[in-house]
Amino acid sequence: MKRPVVGIISNFYMLGDDYPAYASGQMNVEAISHVAGCVPLMIPANPHCVSVDELLDTCDGFLFTGGRPNVHPSEYGEEATEKHGEFDRCRDEITLPLIRACVERGQPFFGVCRGFQEVNVAMGGTLYPEIRELEGRMNHRMPPDGTLDEKFALRHCVHFTEGSVFDRIIGKHEVMTNTLHGQGIKMPGPRVVIDGIADDGTPEAISIKDASGFALAVQWHPEYNAEKDPVSRPLFSHFGDAVRSWANGQRPVLKTA
Numbered sequence: 001m002k003r004p005v006v007g008i009i010s011n012f013y014m015l016g017d018d019y020p021a022y023a024s025g026q027m028n029v030e031a032i033s034h035v036a037g038c039v040p041l042m043i044p045a046n047p048h049c050v051s052v053d054e055l056l057d058t059c060d061g062f063l064f065t066g067g068r069p070n071v072h073p074s075e076y077g078e079e080a081t082e083k084h085g086e087f088d089r090c091r092d093e094i095t096l097p098l099i100r101a102c103v104e105r106g107q108p109f110f111g112v113c114r115g116f117q118e119v120n121v122a123m124g125g126t127l128y129p130e131i132r133e134l135e136g137r138m139n140h141r142m143p144p145d146g147t148l149d150e151k152f153a154l155r156h157c158v159h160f161t162e163g164s165v166f167d168r169i170i171g172k173h174e175v176m177t178n179t180l181h182g183q184g185i186k187m188p189g190p191r192v193v194i195d196g197i198a199d200d201g202t203p204e205a206i207s208i209k210d211a212s213g214f215a216l217a218v219q220w221h222p223e224y225n226a227e228k229d230p231v232s233r234p235l236f237s238h239f240g241d242a243v244r245s246w247a248n249g250q251r252p253v254l255k256t257a
């Protein structure tokens with residue numbers, strides 16, 4: 001059976017000193033192929049190469065991946081400071097309008113880490129530049145040393161709101177997750193529903209109020225160990241089901257509360 005296509009938003013990297021490239025982690029590609037059951041299509045997030053309309057037509061759903069550069073604070077009405085670190089304005093230019101278009105059409109998407117932050121900003125929310133500087137917050141950044149397994153180790157608990165979409169998909173109120181980010185949600189966008197928080201109050205799982213399609217995002221990295229992890233697997237398999245329905249022409253009806 002023909003598999004539907006998931007566009008995996010890729011990041012820009014300079015390989016060596018002088019070889020520009022777009023890349024995405026193998027774990028993203030495998031999570032989409034092996035767990036969601038879709039064709040993983042890596043997308044260069046560059047408006048000079050692809051348009052939002054072309055992407056909406058080409059792909060059935062989207063994975064908004066992690067990525068080190070932060071969303072530019074001008075996208076949520078704040079000034080850029082040194083604390084904000086590096087940016088990728090090309091990725092901002094593609095992902096923010098693409099997320100809004102997906103929400104409007106009911107086209108499925110799943111946001112991860114930077115992708116989670118993009119969903120909040122696209123929907124009118126704001127971000128803290130460095131959550132570890134806030135009182136009472138733990139350091140959610142990636143450990144600087146160690147193996148990949150050590151960097152992606154499960155490091156904190158996430159508590160889901162009872163009856164939330166995450167609670168229903170995963171079947172648990174509390175789960176352990178990895179954590180590899182510096183920024184975090186400051187103010188959720190008007191339609192952004194915080195469905196999961198870490199022990200220190202950091203928002204970790206969101207959905208979009210009244211979205212008719214699969215419109216979920218998480219601050220951690222479920223793509224790591226996605227085939228075996230009991231939290232990652234149902235998230236990617238439900239996402240795959242939503243993408244298959246979209247590809248089969250099923251258009252979700254707007255839910256009214």
Ligand SMILES: N[C@@H](CCC(=O)NCCCC(=O)O)C(=O)O
Pocket residue numbers: 011065066067068069070071112113114115180181182183184
């Ligand atoms: N820049 C944001 C998001 C962090 C994030 O997505 N990290 C994963 C990086 C994976 C990669 O380099 O591809 C923040 O730090 O909060």
